[in-house]
Amino acid sequence: MKRLWDKDQPIDELILKYTAGNDFHLDERLIKYDIKSSIAHINMLKEMNLVKKDDCKKISEALKIIGKEHEKGEWKIELNQEDGHTALENHLVEKLGSLGGYIHLGRSRNDQVLAALRLYLKDISSIINEELINLVSKINILIDEQGEIEIPGYTHTQRGMPSSVKLWAEGYIAEFLDNAKSINNVISRADKNPLGSAAGYGTPGLNIDRDLTTKKLGFKSTHEPVTAVQLSRGKAEAEMIFELTMILGDLAKLASDIILFYSYEFSFLEIKKSITTGSSIMPQKNNPDVFELVRSAESIGIGALMEVLSISSKLISGYHRDLQRIKMPLFRSIDITLDSIKIMSHSITNISFKKEKIKLSxxxxxxxxxxxxxxxxxxxxxxxxxxxxxxxxxx
Structure with missing residues (x-):
């Protein structure tokens, strides 16, 4: 299998391994979006009379088959392919011969990866919002069942005023719903079609219609001018990670409250033993490890945000290989956020406040x-x- 830039010259294997890094693994989650944008691209070329109608049909159908094969686990991106874009074109050429090479007419991996990434961000933001709404529904169950129980309201970690489970929980609900709105706002930056900007300077000698692929892919607008596309790299990603870190921060506060209320000194609530862990030396322990790990997850988001901001800073205009490293902290932040929301939704239904133990002075x-x-x-x-x-x- 050949790399897209291969000129039939040998490459140092150590250089290939280092420059590819784990990008070929990371691109696995982008394959279906790469295929979607590739189908839109080849159909645009057909409508602009740059590719024959029959050839477009063959390429589109082959891409769909390749996508289904990937979903079934019949193939994965290999190190020697570097990334998902090379893997797709290689599989296309295997099925169609040289005809598959038309897929790269009028585009570069630079705009190709960004199109797939932005489509992914649009989808994943919806999934994150769905999980936040589910978490809110679980907290509402807690309110329905135990909301009237009075608990102290704290300032400076000292008792301040009377509160209740309902008032305490509703504060978190409000913030999680606000987080959902903020995630939607992030998408406005990612909802621009980069296809057709190619390596960053358009497609000289080709009369393409960028607005057509914008429409086919459901982007809100076409990213103009073409030189702005690569300048924007890292912005939507950093904004997404920031908002994810805000979610993780709220989850950390909720986890911290539960850990404090569960302590022997407070004993405000009980956690079902089935979601606690034990000690290898102290037989009596039932530890709230799950909440401690949720509490620590915010630090992963903060670190990822610093990574992305640092990678994209001080670069001159145009594309640079440095930008490849943005994927890892972005995906890591998305994964830890989704995992943390899901586990909190599960765990919050396994706590119960102990009214008899809570006294307001x-x-x-x-x-x-x-x-x-x-x-x-x-x-x-x-x-x-x-x-x-x-x-x-x-x-």
Whole structure:
């Protein structure tokens, strides 16, 4: 199998292994999107009379077959192919001979990978939102069953005011729903068709219709001018990772609350033993490991964000191989976020608050007392505050 840039000259195997890295593994999740964009591309070429109608049909049908074969696990991208784009063209040439080579007319791997990646981001954002909505539904079950239980509201990790399971949980629901909206906003940056920008400077000598592939692929707009496409590399990815990190941050806070409330000193809630782990030395332990791992996941998002921002900084305009390294932190962030949302949705249904263990002390009602005193005596709140504070100090 030949690489797309192969000029029948040998390549140092160490160089190939290093430059390909794990890109050939990472591209596995992009194959179906690469096929989708390739079919749109070849049909655009047909409509612009750059490829014959019969040839277009053969190439489109072959691509669909190749896609189904990949879904069945009949082939995977190999190291010597470097990436999914080479693998696709190689499989196409195997089936159709030199006719398969038409697929690369009017495009480069530079715009090809970005088209597949953006289609993937559009799909994965919907999946993330679905999982967030599912998590919200699980938290609502907790509210329905235990929402009226009173719990302390904390500031500075000190008891402050009376709260409830419902009020505590509704705060997280609001933030997870806000996260879902933010993920949708990220897609506006990725919802631009890069196809036809080729290596970054268009397709000299070819009269292509970029807007046609935009329509066929369902992108909101065509990314113009062609020189802007490679300048944008890393932006949608970094924005996505940022929003994923915000989700992981909220999950971390929720996990931290549960861990604290589960501790012996608090004993506000119980976690089903089936989702806890044990100790190899202390027989009595039932550890909330799952929540501890959710809590730590935010650091992975933060690290990935720094990776992407650092990789794309200080590059001059145009494409650079450095940008290949953006995929790994992006995919890692997506995977850990989805895994963390799913495990929290499962785990939140396995906790129960222990009403009999939760006691609210009288001093937690002093803010309410100050508010009432201010209204009843028609005095400024600060005066009422000082009266209540003095009373507390004298007790």
């Amino acid at each position: 009288d001093d937690m009602y002093t803010t309410e007392q100050a508010n009432k005193l201010s209204l009843e005596k028609e005095i400024p709140f600060r005066d009422a505050y000082n009266i209540i504070a003095k009373k507390i100090n004298e007790e």
